[in-house]
Amino acid sequence: MSDFINGFWGYYVAFVVLAGIAWCLWLIFSQRKWLKPQSGKVEDTGHVWDGDLREMNNPVPRWWTMMYIMMCVFGLGYLVLYPGLGAFQGRLAYTSAQEVKQDQAEEEASVKPIYARFAKMDIPQIAADPEAHLIGERLFMNNCAQCHGSDAKGSTSFPNLVEGDSIYGRQPEVLTATITKGRNGVMPALGAAIDAGTAGDIAQYVRSLSGLAHDQIRIVRGKGEYMNACAACHGAEGKGNKALGAPNLTDDVWLYGSSEATIVNGILNGRNNRMPAQEQTLTPEQIRMVAAWVWGLSKGVDVTSATVAGAPAK
Ligand code: HEC
Ligand code: HEC
Structure with missing residues (x-):
């Protein structure tokens, strides 16, 4: 060609x-x-x-x-x-693409037996397997730690995968979907409809939901505005909505921070947070391994899937 x-x-x-x-x-x-x-x-x-x-x-x-x-x-x-003379491929018909393909095939063949052992296990079983643990950890360090931290506890805008409430949920199938397809949490900018003073009042109310210090008078007005502008996504009680990726605002777990200024900034300018899909980089087998490793980290937090019942204790 x-x-x-x-x-x-x-x-x-x-x-x-x-x-x-x-x-x-x-x-x-x-x-x-x-x-x-x-x-x-x-x-x-x-x-x-x-x-x-x-x-x-x-x-x-x-x-x-x-x-x-x-x-x-x-x-x-x-x-x-060798190729070099225009379209002439050379007598040896050498191409580096062939070499890459061959290397990939060899690599896949060499790891296949390793992953085959885990094909019939579910995520909790994989999480309990010491060999799988090492593979999952290595995959995490190479592909996820740059954003979520090598302790997986995240940082500003990068969620903590170990403790606290999760935005989308930590059930095995949710984790697999999150990693495979990625996530995009979008909160629209409300600055056109809400002025800074009102946003400050709402922020005071949001702080009160997590039991943080707040202004008793401003939260009254803030609560009314919250019900109008925020409850549709974050819920009337502020417990969030996992399907929309709207975080729980009552648990004192913050992606961006709990100060009035930070919350006001989010209300006025919106938030757009993207976790890149991994399906181009990782094979489905690798995604299961890393999902199991992440699931293992959060055990006992909010893993509420039916498959969890048989999860071995760690
Ligand atoms: C480029 C940075 C980046 C990389 C790399 C990345 N993530 Fe994420 N991840 C994010 C961001 C940002 C979010 C939050 C998305 C949102 O707010 O909607 C997120 C969300 C998540 C969530 C959902 C957290 C929750 O609270 O529900 C999980 C689970 C997750 N990532 C796991 C992984 C794993 C496993 C890998 C590696 C295979 C990985 N991520 C790689 C940035 C990244
Ligand atoms: C259309 C749905 C939607 C509406 C309306 C909305 N939000 Fe959000 N909000 C989100 C999403 C989605 C996120 C997560 C963004 C991300 O992943 O970074 C978010 C994030 C936040 C955060 C950051 C939480 C953290 O952990 O740091 C706060 C605070 C917040 N919203 C408060 C509000 C308030 C107050 C209002 C009303 C003025 C509001 N939101 C309206 C969807 C919404």
Whole structure:
């Protein structure tokens, strides 16, 4: 297969390459009077530097000339065997794509027996397996730790996967879906409808939901505004909505922070938080391993799936 859009460019490139080599050879032969010293007398070019450094016109050494010609021959030989002459693939039909494919196939074949053992296990069983634990941990460190932290406890805007309430849930099938397809938590900017003062009152009310210090008078107004503007997503009681990815606002677990200024900023400007889908990078088997590792971290937090019943204690 050729990467050129039409045949002409293949010939064009081949012509330029061959003409380049032909030019190099012509150059050395056209200059061949330099190859032999002329009548034993070395010419003086007349250039003088630093008072007494004179430039002579000695012929280049024979080994240099030989090397030059060998390079041209090598180039021609290479072009016969390997791709380089336009669309011509070379006699060896070598492509690096084939090499990559072969490496991938070898890699897959070598890990297949390892993953095969886990194919029939469910996530809680995988989580309890010491070998799976090591694989899952390594996958996490390579693919997830840069965002969620090497202790998986997250940081601003990156959720804590170990403790506290989870945005989407930590049931095995939810974790697998989150990792495979990614997540995008979007809270719309409400600045056009809500002024900063009102947003401050709402923020006071939101703080009160988590039992944080708040202004008793402002929360009264804040609560009314909350019911109008926020309850649709975060719930009338502020417990959140996992299907929408709207966090629980009553648990004192904060993705961004609990200060009035931070909450007001979120209300006025919105939030847009993306977890990238991993299905392009990880195989389904690897996703199960890392999901099991993450599930194992949060055991006893809010793992409420039916499959959890048989989970072995750690
Ligand atoms: C580029 C950064 C990034 C990487 C890499 C990343 N994540 Fe995330 N992850 C996020 C963000 C941001 C969110 C929050 C998304 C939201 O708010 O909707 C998230 C959310 C999650 C959640 C849901 C948390 C909850 O509270 O419900 C899980 C589980 C998760 N990630 C696991 C993983 C795993 C496992 C990997 C590695 C395979 C990974 N993430 C890689 C940024 C990342
Ligand atoms: C359309 C649904 C929607 C509406 C309406 C909405 N939110 Fe949100 N809110 C979200 C989502 C989704 C997130 C999570 C964003 C993310 O993943 O980063 C969020 C995040 C937040 C956070 C951050 C929580 C944390 O852990 O740091 C706060 C606080 C918040 N919302 C308060 C409010 C308030 C107050 C209102 C009303 C003025 C409101 N939201 C209206 C969907 C909504």
